[in-house]
């Protein structure tokens with residue numbers, strides 16, 4: 200009997216519903232070639248669910264997901280449901296309840312993807328953003344006073360624990376070691392953000408001291424963002440707080456051409472809970488259902504999922520398929536890549552390359 | 556007798572001490588041509604002052620500055636003095652005590668400045684970042700518990716008032732109107748930051764409703780950063796909180812080639828207190844005193860100061876001088892512009908162009 204991995208599928212909203220089924224075709228092909236099975240369990244949780252039930256997912260949603268080897272998510276959010284409701288009702292609770300404290304995002308210039316920077320070729324830009332994923336600036340602590348009056352104000356409190364800070368920093372250093380690229384860059388803002396960022400710097404220095412063979416540097420987030428554009432070659436592993444990591448891991452893909460090809464892994468490295476894999480792009484309501492979404496972000500996220508499941512060979516097949524399809528000028532391209540092709544046509548080309 | 560403007564000069568640290576005297580030469584030339592005088596009053600407040608006195612500026616520093624028409628600042632910060640001390644001891648108190656609640660920063664691709672983006676020419680990128688400058692994420696509210704133990708954590712609280720939010724938004728809409736470019740983009744993150752950003756969006760909608768002729772859009776800061784790289788042409792006026800504005804107003808100059816040419820105006824629009832003008836770049840200790848800093852950021856900041864003082868003609872002379880000097884291939888260029896020239900040589904070329 201062949202190996203089986205139980206995968207919870209949450210297509211979610213908008214183009215999430217387009218790209219997830221497309222990506223499944225590629226993953227299934229790799230699985231077949233490598234002799235294992237992906238057993239999918241779909242969950243139809245979305246803004247539509249919210250409209251019908253007043254909740255993004257059922258009360259026992261987290262429990263329903265718990266018994267899976269991984270979660271494969273499309274995108275969450277749709278016009279008519281305020282973002283802070285849709286996201287804090289589904290995506291963010293999953294990240295937190297399953298202690299997926301690492302958000303790992305590659306920034307890599309792929310062949311055949313037009314790069315907005317001058318004179319860059321595949322290989323020039325290739326690094327990882329490690330984002331803290333469960334605490335920091337994303338917090339429900341705070342509130343509003345004097346609502347509706349001229350004295351109205353809101354407080355928004357960020358929480359940085361030593362426990363949470365140290366473990367994300369350690370993950371970044373371990374990743375750099377594992378990759379054989381002993382260089383970690385910290386995103387900070389200790390000149391402007393008074394309590395949290397000086398603390399972040401302290402912990403960065405303390406953890407760095409336990410990795411003496413690793414080269415370190417740190418930049419304030421403002422200049423770091425500029426350097427992503429001016430000298431993206433210099434980075435290997437960049438570690439940042441929940442917010443800074445969020446910004447950098449969209450900016451990075453922007454610098455390499457299109458958000459639509461970028462993947463994201465929400466990891467519980469201890470494997471106590473399932474990890475979640477999703478494209479970086481959002482639900483893109485304007486093109487949802489039109490059959491022109493770019494499936495690459497979802498497929499690449501799927502490759503990261505296979506890697507996490509221990510299916511290294513299958514993951515490599517999928518990555519190879521993405522790269523050879525994109526490198527081939529004859530491959531149909533979706534509009535975000537400057538083409539006029541459909542999602543299905545691009546996806547078929549990738550399936551076709553899988554195992555070749 | 557000719558008009559005189561009283562200018563407080565704070566060169567500060569590092570290359571601040573190089574570029575401020577250089578910029579003064581250009582401003583003086585423009586003033587002479589236009590028949591007014593800039594009366595400079597130097598203040599030697601810096602990290603050296605801190606080493607000597609334990610304070611970045613004297614107790615009555617703010618009072619000493621109050622009686623000036625404008626403040627012209629170089630850069631603050633030097634190795635050996637933690638940033639959050641040097642900045643919160645000088646730059647940030649000046650911004651706050653003088654209620655300089657607008658930080659205004661142009662993002663413009665200048666002739667002769669190499670652009671990291673492919674296929675862009677001067678004119679393609681030309682917009683303004685309006686940053687809230689006295690509240691928001693920059694706050695001393697918060698603290699630390701269980702220091703030195705495994706339970707250690709810090710809290711960092713951001714404060715957004717309706718008063719502070721509304722006035723910066725209004726400034727942005729008024730600027731768009733004044734420029735005849737009726738388009739304002741709001742930087743938000745209401746899908747992740749729970750209290751403050753949904754509030755920011757509410758106020759943006761409320762203020763926008765009072766400017767019905769102005770086109771609006773809003774992006775989450777992560778995707779907005781990516782769009783600065785992928786489609787910088789689309790922006791006219793971008794308004795953001797203290798932190799988001801900080802990031803965007805370094806990223807913007809990064810996209811147009813070099814932070815070193817970008818200026819920044821800290822405005823008290825009501826003119827109850829002096830406004831402050833400074834280059835966007837920092838103190839750059841690695842090149843301080845070597846005579847190779849780029850003076851353009853400081854000079855451009857000086858032009859914004861002249862504009863604020865009502866010396867519109869002189870401001871235009873200075874901007875013209877910067878642009879013609881940079882456009883001339885014979886002009887010596889500092890290393891950040893890809894050249895081997897000195898600051899003095901570049902500065903002399905700009906002085907030379909002033910009034911031509």
Ligand SMILES: CC(C)[C@H](C(=O)O)[C@@H](O)C(=O)O
Nearest residue numbers: 390391421642646801819835
């Ligand atoms: C030095 C620092 C406190 C400052 C800021 O963050 O405001 C700087 O980055 C700026 O943009 O003027």
Ligand SMILES: CC(C)[C@H](C(=O)O)[C@@H](O)C(=O)O
Nearest residue numbers: 286290445463479746747777
């Ligand atoms: C949708 C939003 C809450 C989310 C985030 O900010 O974490 C997204 O931008 C991401 O990066 O996954």
